[in-house]
Amino acid sequence: MGRSVACAVLVASVLCAAAARADEPREQARKHFERGKQEFAAVRYQRALEEFKAAYAIAPFPEMLYNIARCEEELHQNQAAIETYQRYTAVSTSAVEREELAQRIERLRRESAVTAPAPAVLVRAPAPPPRARPIYRRWWLWTIVGGVAAASLAVGLGVGLGTSSSPSAPAFPPLTVQPTR
Numbered sequence: 001m002g003r004s005v006a007c008a009v010l011v012a013s014v015l016c017a018a019a020a021r022a023d024e025p026r027e028q029a030r031k032h033f034e035r036g037k038q039e040f041a042a043v044r045y046q047r048a049l050e051e052f053k054a055a056y057a058i059a060p061f062p063e064m065l066y067n068i069a070r071c072e073e074e075l076h077q078n079q080a081a082i083e084t085y086q087r088y089t090a091v092s093t094s095a096v097e098r099e100e101l102a103q104r105i106e107r108l109r110r111e112s113a114v115t116a117p118a119p120a121v122l123v124r125a126p127a128p129p130p131r132a133r134p135i136y137r138r139w140w141l142w143t144i145v146g147g148v149a150a151a152s153l154a155v156g157l158g159v160g161l162g163t164s165s166s167p168s169a170p171a172f173p174p175l176t177v178q179p180t181r
Contacts, residue, residue, distance in 0.1 A: 024139075029059035036067060045074040062091040073104075078112040 036051030049071035056064040069084035082105050089101045
């Protein structure tokens with residue numbers, strides 16, 4: 001009885017760990033989004049743009065395109081903002097919102113035609129490559145380990161409980177006492 005409870009606890013913990021790892025990308029995207037909102041509110045549009053793009057790369061929710069386009073608009077990257085607004089308009093469901101975006105796109109096109117500044121060249125060292133997560137931090141490894149442990153436990157229980165503790169025939173004849181003369 002105690003072994004089956006331990007097995008159930010082990011399997012449940014493995015399944016919970018796997019489910020928690022599935023939400024990790026969504027949580028990372030939410031953190032990037034929150035930082036992007038803070039940067040936008042602090043009028044640091046380039047940083048906000050980077051955070052929103054990072055969030056969109058992890059979890060491509062269409063609403064994130066609007067935030068990206070707003071940053072591009074504030075940075076006077078009109079052509080990029082127009083393209084991003086058009087991508088967002090393609091998935092927008094509200095007719096009122098599509099009309100507002102069409103007006104915004106038209107205004108940006110007019111501004112681009114009037115003021116076409118020379119493209120700014122930003123020189124920045126390339127970002128270091130992302131560090132690879134060690135294998136012991138991967139969710140699938142622990143799912144496999146838990147599955148193997150559960151299977152081993154099941155086989156052990158099956159073998160241990162499947163063999164009978166009292167044999168049907170003794171391995172050797174019983175001892176008998178001979179009377180003395």
